Amino acid sequence: MTTRIHAAALSAAALTAVLSLAACKDRSERVAAQPGNTDSSMARTKAPTAGGVDASPASAPGETIANQPPAAISGTAATAALPAADIAFVTKAAESGRFEVEVGKLALEKATDPAIKAFARMLVDDHTAANDKLRQIASGHQLPLPAALPADKKHELEQLGKLSGPEFDRRFVKMVGIGDHRHDIGEFEKAGQTAQSPDVKSFAETTLPTLRKHLEAAQRLPGAG
Numbered sequence: 001m002t003t004r005i006h007a008a009a010l011s012a013a014a015l016t017a018v019l020s021l022a023a024c025k026d027r028s029e030r031v032a033a034q035p036g037n038t039d040s041s042m043a044r045t046k047a048p049t050a051g052g053v054d055a056s057p058a059s060a061p062g063e064t065i066a067n068q069p070p071a072a073i074s075g076t077a078a079t080a081a082l083p084a085a086d087i088a089f090v091t092k093a094a095e096s097g098r099f100e101v102e103v104g105k106l107a108l109e110k111a112t113d114p115a116i117k118a119f120a121r122m123l124v125d126d127h128t129a130a131n132d133k134l135r136q137i138a139s140g141h142q143l144p145l146p147a148a149l150p151a152d153k154k155h156e157l158e159q160l161g162k163l164s165g166p167e168f169d170r171r172f173v174k175m176v177g178i179g180d181h182r183h184d185i186g187e188f189e190k191a192g193q194t195a196q197s198p199d200v201k202s203f204a205e206t207t208l209p210t211l212r213k214h215l216e217a218a219q220r221l222p223g224a225g
Helices: 002-033 061-066 070-074 084-110 114-140 151-161 165-194 198-219
Strands: none
Touching: 084 114, 084 151, 084 165, 084 198, 114 165, 114 198, 151 165, 165 198
16 A cells, blocks of 8 residues: 555656656747747757758858958959050050140140131140040050150151241141141051050040041141142
């Protein structure tokens, strides 16, 4: 009789323990399911994917960029050097463009005919814009441009500077307006056909209409005949 009582008491105690453990587990699961729960043991759990590859969350964008090589971030590539023929054209075009601006400014001071002064103003404005474009192209190819006029252009400028009045007007129109522009048009036409660098070729092609406009305007000026 005593044995049966003890057995019953032990069974009751065991049942109470099981019920207590079940209740604790139930409470733990409800807490874990609540929003905002940050249980460290759950945060450390990594879900495997097919093939056993770790499927932990991806790195933040900043971390991804920091781990990439510089080229992958910037996408910048070094600009290719220009071929020798393109370098020669760009250099000559820069010298000619500089001369047109300087001789145009000289004509603004010394020309006596208003039409020739207006032509000189057009030269200064148009060639200044073209020179700016050419500097951008040269800079993109890391090509230094001449810092001064070549000797022949400097000599032309000096000779014109010694003249005045109608004599200056006639010489300016024939030498600069007609002679120099005919020469430049030939060089730009050639570069437009043979330049290997796309930006140099485009510069030659898009500048040609301006040069032709200058030549046509010069041919209508007094003293052009």
